[in-house]
Amino acid sequence: MLYLKKYFTEGLIQFTILLSLIGVRVDVDSYLSNQLPPLREIILGPSSAYTQTQFHNLRNTLDGYGIHPKSVDLDQFFTTRRLLNQVRQLDRLSVPSTELNAWLVHRDQETVVSAASQSSPSITLDNGAGLEDLSSPDATPAMRGGGGAPESTYNPNAADSSLGAVAPEHSQEQGTRDGNDDLTKEDIDLIDILWRQDIDLGAGREVFNYSNRQKDSEEEKPRPEESKEGREAQESWRNGVNLQEAPPVDGETGESIPEQLPPCGSQTSLSFQECLRLLEATFPFGEESEFPTPVVAPEIGTANEEAPSTSQGLPLAPPLAPPLAPPPPHAEPQLDLEQQWQDIMAIMELQAMEVNSNSVDTSSSSSSSPEGAASESTPMGTFEPSTRSTLINQDVSLHQASLPSCSQDFPPLFTPQLDATSSAPRPTMLRLSSSNSSNINSSFGATNLTGLFLPPLINGTNNVTSTPVLPDPFSTLLEDSMLDEISLLDLAMEEGFSQAQTSQLEDELDSDSGLSLDSSHSPASPSSSETSCSSAASSSSTSATFSEEGAVGYSTDSEAAAVETDEGAVGGYQPGYSKLCRMSYQEFQGLPQLDNISHNHTYNLPLSSPFSDHPELPFSTGKKTVRDKQSSKLQPPQDLLDKQSSRDERRARAMKIPFSNEKIINLPVEEFNELIAKHHLSEAQLALIRDIRRRGKNKMAAQNCRKRKLDTILNLEQGVHDLRRDKARLQKEQMECVSSIRQMKQKMQSLSQVVFAQLRDEEGRPYPPSEYSLQYGADGSVLIMPRSMATAQPSRKPEKKQKDKKK
DNA sequence: ATCCAGTGTCATGGA
DNA sequence: AATCCATGACACTGG
Incomplete structure (x- = not known):
């Protein structure tokens, strides 16, 4: 369907x-x-x-x-x-x-x-x-x-x-x-x-x-x-x-x-x-779209592609078109x-x-x-x-x-095209890019990089001065970089908050949460988080094995935990979790106002005092407010005990369940079965116990699930920031390459002048630079060839007039 | 009174 | 089949 x-x-x-x-x-x-x-x-x-x-x-x-x-x-x-x-x-x-x-x-x-x-x-x-x-x-x-x-x-x-x-x-x-x-x-x-x-x-x-x-x-x-x-x-x-x-x-x-x-x-x-x-x-359009495939292209491509690109690696997308249209016209x-x-x-x-x-x-x-x-x-x-x-x-x-x-x-330039056909939109987009990059273009336009570098490689194309017709790959490159620079601005802004804070956040989380589940923060991959989560869950469940005190990270059954006097572990997880939530959201959305949001429905309450059953609970790390969940469902303020125990705990008490909810929830199946087998329980009690177990497990699962969600989002966020950072770095490198290329070009020009100044033909006449150009062979040889030939047969290796070893 | 985030619970489906 | 887990959806709670 x-x-x-x-x-x-x-x-x-x-x-x-x-x-x-x-x-x-x-x-x-x-x-x-x-x-x-x-x-x-x-x-x-x-x-x-x-x-x-x-x-x-x-x-x-x-x-x-x-x-x-x-x-x-x-x-x-x-x-x-x-x-x-x-x-x-x-x-x-x-x-x-x-x-x-x-x-x-x-x-x-x-x-x-x-x-x-x-x-x-x-x-x-x-x-x-x-x-x-x-x-x-x-x-x-x-x-x-x-x-x-x-x-x-x-x-x-x-x-x-x-x-x-x-x-x-x-x-x-x-x-x-x-x-x-x-x-x-x-x-x-x-x-x-x-x-x-x-x-x-x-x-x-x-x-x-x-x-x-x-x-x-x-x-x-x-x-x-x-x-x-x-x-x-x-x-x-x-x-x-x-x-x-x-x-x-x-x-x-x-x-x-x-x-x-x-x-x-x-x-x-x-x-x-x-x-x-x-x-x-x-659709293919004028010269603008037709990029020569210069040697530089790959470099550009890499610069643009560092992110997982859905676009199929088009080397240089026209500035505005890129987000939407994979450019290569051909x-x-x-x-x-x-x-x-x-x-x-x-x-x-x-x-x-x-x-x-x-x-x-x-x-x-x-x-x-x-x-x-x-x-x-x-x-x-x-x-x-x-x-x-x-x-x-x-x-x-x-x-x-x-x-x-x-x-x-734009309009003046492209009105004809607009009227003409569908090409209308494209020109504008291109122009936008060009306009943006105009500055750089101007700077580099004067010195046509391709002129120097393409020829030697291509071996025979017209070079040095000309190439007015051909779009300069470097110029396009620069255009692209310019546009990217624009994006870099916001990037920088974002970077300001994200990078440091995110890492800090993760550190905090790692340190805070006593459980290993935070290993999921390894920004490596969501899968990692998955495994980590599962490990966390498993750890909680296994915790029951080494102690029934419920190292479980979920203190809702704090009563039980309290009873067992071991809620130390309990305290660890939840705060970390809640903190994670808060932090993650702030971090994630960059909304400072969210700081205030701290719901803090912590399960790990300071249960000690209220619990008549388990007065021993000494150190309940529980720091924050107690939340009585049942206020609505159950009768208002009965006693503090009921007030602070969970619904299931109260039910269990009411049903006189002889063991703690913690055990009910966290014991492995076998032990759990043994446990209920040991005691002679009524059907109602058994049903309640099973419900308690189911709900408890589900609660943990839900917590894990939510945490996993957050982790996923955080990881995605981290990934985005990493990618942005990489992008910025690559762009920076790109710019450096461009500048170095420009320098080399200038160097080449000066060297060419020197060469031409010293070169003499058989008759002792100098080679006018306007008529001759230098061709650089792959083997390091330098050839002098007339420009007319260079333009005439770009592909073929020109007959060398003279081989010069001066270089 | 309302909104919102956090949480617990249920239903469902997969393993 | 039983159990566990994951997750969407919903309701409740407190700020």
Whole structure:
């Protein structure tokens, strides 16, 4: 089923891309955005970072896409995803997705007039044109037939942007709505799932009902002319372009769209278009894309690849393209496409994460939006601001971030290309890179490194002065490094907190926790943590063997532990654990405010005094507050004993279980069986004992599990930091190499001058450097050859005019 | 009153 | 089949 869905969805997407490429506006964005989680899951696999996670509950995947919004794991989940993405991004240029969006938006504005055929920007004008074309009786069926799926999927969700451009087209829109009948069950199911998701997120079903009603009524009533403007406005602000307008008309648009996560749609619409561009970018284009394969390439490649790269080791990715598009234009298109898709999905995933991380309320707001927007009283007022704010926030930040600079620089150069075809996006990206690297370029541009170094190696290429046409690998290298430098900034910032603190944290943990489980901190691998955890657990269990005092790290049954007077070990683990939790989260999220969070539901309480049973407990390391778990369940303040003992302990006492919970839980099966065999126990007692054992073990397991999660996250974090550090180091080395190369080049130039100054032909005339160049053979020989020859037959070894041993 | 992190417990599935 | 373990999900608790 999943595979079917995958292929189906992919087919839709690809077809839509094709349509977009040929200039037909098909807004799959909303569809994609809505489907993001499932698509992501399908394409990229299960999202859980914990490989051991077993998704046995189908309902999880169906209802909430894996994680309940209130789940404690949600944060971990997103954080993990973020970390994973960081890892994945390491080999790519870390250009914030927001930047990409902003850039796109800007370009939209500028190219509104010129690029009429562009599908992506979803400019109103374009839409209008495109829609009108589509609305023509002939075109529509064709479109329906061809792109029926994507269009239909899109329409119900966000018909505003694509269809609503022209009011008269309402009929058209209705037609498409009627076309909803064409919706496959897949689509309907997806929509329904989305609804349910929204409901889960807090939006009442009535929202959808209402929106449905609204939609229905909307369909019934003739659409006012203003709808067009409204749609335009909303669309425009969805694109983050004109925020100022919109309000008056939106009530109209809000009706149908909002149910399908307008904000997400807007955001991903950009991203998706971006992706389209990137796809286009993969196609071979001008000289810029064609990198010579210089000797230096590998070096560059290594510099870029130190992270586990999903991108297939393209040596030098064009600055902006890298994160998304594996550049080598000559690469096999199929592979490229796949890679493209992966990258695209990664991007969208990132964006989705951002959206989600803002809070699920984004979606919830979207879900609620229809209500607010549709609400007759204030069509715009209620919902618009909120959703818009989210939208605007995202767009604006981006907008400010990259838009102005990039786009303004570019347009003049690339307008022709923009108009021409799909190559539009690519140039901008390239230019962005170039603009960023312009400084370095300028510095190195003067001294063309390739000129000196390539020729000798390649043996005969034109070199010394020329190569204006050929892109300089070093320049590209420098560009790349420049961009990387940008990322280095934040890297440095992050490094500041992470490296030292993390290591310190781990040290602390290691020292604090008396148990060996912290060996799992060995950042080596999650597996190690696994083993360590298991070892910890086993140690706890085995502890029972050498002493029933429960070296167990879990002091919930502190009573028992206390009884045995050996909770020393107990005290060790838990604090360490809790500390781990706290520290890890602070550390992990770098949120100082989290310091305050210390729940400290320590199991190892100062049990000594309260326990009438085991007054001897002397030293209970328990330091902190006592927590009585049962306050709710059991009668309030009975006695301190009950107050401070666990539920099971009290039950055991009530049932007069003759041995401690500690033993019940931690004894090996054989001993446990012997133990219960020794005493004549009632069925109820036996049942209780088994429950106690089960719960106790499960409690330990849960603690181990949680710890393992944290360890996994910490390890991932550590891995990310390590990789970043390596990246920074490699980049530094790269820069050093470049500088040394530059020095060598200068040296070579000066030496060449010396050589030419001393060289004389048979007639005693000097060789003018302008006409001759030096060729360096692999064997160390130096040849003089006329430049004309050098350029004429670069590949062949030029006939040497003279062999000079001067070197 | 609400949110949130920590914790215990249950259900489930794998070993 | 029994047991243990791992883990998602849920509820409870206290800050």
